[in-house]
Amino acid sequence: MLLLVRIIGLSVTHGESIGKLIVVLYMYVLCFIYPKLTLLVLLYTLRGEMGFAKIAAGVNMMGIEDHVAWVTPGQWTVENKMPCSEDGAMCGGIAQTHGQQGDPSLPPPLPNFASMEYVDPSIEFMAKKEATGDIKSTLRTSRK
Amino acid sequence: MSWRVSTVWVCIGLFWVCLIDLFIYKCSHYIHLNYVHRYHTGVYQLIKEKGAIPFETCQPYLACSAESQEGFCPHIDTTCTAVNTCRTCSGFSDAGGQCVELDYWPNATVAEYGEVGNDSIFDMFSDPKEKAHKIRAEIYASGPVATTINATPLRDYAGGILDDPTASTSTNHIVSIVGFGKDAATGKDYWIIRNSWGEYW
Numbered sequence: 001m002l003l004l005v006r007i008i009g010l011s012v013t014h015g016e017s018i019g020k021l022i023v024v025l026y027m028y029v030l031c032f033i034y035p036k037l038t039l040l041v042l043l044y045t046l047r048g049e050m051g052f053a054k055i056a057a058g059v060n061m062m063g064i065e066d067h068v069a070w071v072t073p074g075q076w077t078v079e080n081k082m083p084c085s086e087d088g089a090m091c092g093g094i095a096q097t098h099g100q101q102g103d104p105s106l107p108p109p110l111p112n113f114a115s116m117e118y119v120d121p122s123i124e125f126m127a128k129k130e131a132t133g134d135i136k137s138t139l140r141t142s143r144k
Numbered sequence: 145m146s147w148r149v150s151t152v153w154v155c156i157g158l159f160w161v162c163l164i165d166l167f168i169y170k171c172s173h174y175i176h177l178n179y180v181h182r183y184h185t186g187v188y189q190l191i192k193e194k195g196a197i198p199f200e201t202c203q204p205y206l207a208c209s210a211e212s213q214e215g216f217c218p219h220i221d222t223t224c225t226a227v228n229t230c231r232t233c234s235g236f237s238d239a240g241g242q243c244v245e246l247d248y249w250p251n252a253t254v255a256e257y258g259e260v261g262n263d264s265i266f267d268m269f270s271d272p273k274e275k276a277h278k279i280r281a282e283i284y285a286s287g288p289v290a291t292t293i294n295a296t297p298l299r300d301y302a303g304g305i306l307d308d309p310t311a312s313t314s315t316n317h318i319v320s321i322v323g324f325g326k327d328a329a330t331g332k333d334y335w336i337i338r339n340s341w342g343e344y345w
Contacts (some may be wrong), residue, residue: 049303050343056307057324057333058276062294063313064335065275068321069184069290070282071257077199077250082256084246104165113250122285142214 072120079114168239184318188257196251202230261291276333280324288322288338295319298339305334 055061084091191197208217221228227245235241260282261275282289295317297308305327323336339345 005189051339051341052322053298053337053339053345054300054305054325054334056305058273059307059309060272060275060313061307062297062311063315064291064293064319064321064337065272065279066313066315067184067292068260068279068282069188069257070260070286071188071290072255072286074253074255076252080250084232084248088232088233088244088246091232091249093232093244103209113248118255120286125286 028046075115075117077113078116080110081114184292185257185259188254190255191252191328192254198230198249198251202246202249203228206210279321283321283324288320290318291321291337293317293319293337298341301345305330305332307332 055064057065060066082090084093087093158260206217206220208214208220209221212218219337226247230244230249232246232248233241233243258341260272260278279289292315294312294315297306298317319340320338322333322338324334325336326333
């Protein structure tokens with residue numbers, strides 16, 4: 001019922017008009033009696049974008065162009081050469097599980113991660129543009 | 145809570161890792177003290193000054209904020225501690241299991257961050273088309289960006305290009321802009337945004 005209410009574009013919440021509720025109930029009964037109508041309603045109304053959406057650009061729709069932030073990573077882990085055990089004994093948890101997991105006087109093993117450095121693709125892009133004389137400076141005006 | 149998700153999703157678009165949201169939630173008071181609360185660059189500042197952000201498997205996302213009273217949210221420990229940054233649990237406590245903090249965890253760091261355009265407050269009054277061009281250039285050159293947005297019209301979004309000139313530009317949410325395009329039928333330019341509300345939205 002709630003799904004149906006949702007897909008026919010109506011929502012009934014506490015305090016809304018009885019007229020709206022009657023329309024929703026009518027649609028519900030209609031769709032229940034005529035399954036093909038339900039399918040048509042579904043095909044017409046279910047146009048979700050799976051978590052994504054399209055917003056008009058160039059007009060600051062809903063303030064979307066006022067505060068746009070960029071970020072570039074430094075490095076990130078791509079390989080863990082000493083996987084941690086479930087109880088954490090291999091990655092520092094041994095000291096916290098004294099008496100249960102082994103000798104706490106032993107130092108925990110050091111991390112053995114392999115990381116990848118981020119290379120900003122815009123560097124190559126800008127270099128090519130600058131080489132052709134199309135631009136004189138980077139697009140970014142603020143860095144922190 | 146969703147401002148944290150979308151802000152970090154910018155990183156996801158760049159290098160295909162999923163970073164932890166709970167870390168930002170539990171340490172977000174740090175943002176409040178040092179920068180603007182619930183703001184994308186505040187999250188980047190937090191990650192940069194803390195050194196790194198753990199991947200999401202250290203603790204999965206929970207749809208709770210500090211003020212949430214729904215479900216189990218009031219019972220969540222929101223302190224910014226090591227065990228709340230990355231943990232592993234060996235089993236149920238009644239069977240002798242316990243949760244411990246990890247000293248080392250796979251992570252990512254922030255090199256630099258900023259806003260597209262000028263830092264000046266007057267940038268808000270510059271030509272929208274020029275600003276849109278700068279945003280497109282940023283996405284084209286370096287990938288997705290995070291942005292503030294008025295999410296109220298998104299609640300009733302059912303597909304297509306959302307274009308409501310009456311909608312307020314007063315923002316209350318953050319999403320990722322992951323791409324852009326032009327509608328073949330209408331010639332209308334649009335942004336492709338990724339929201340944090342999930343596929344069922």
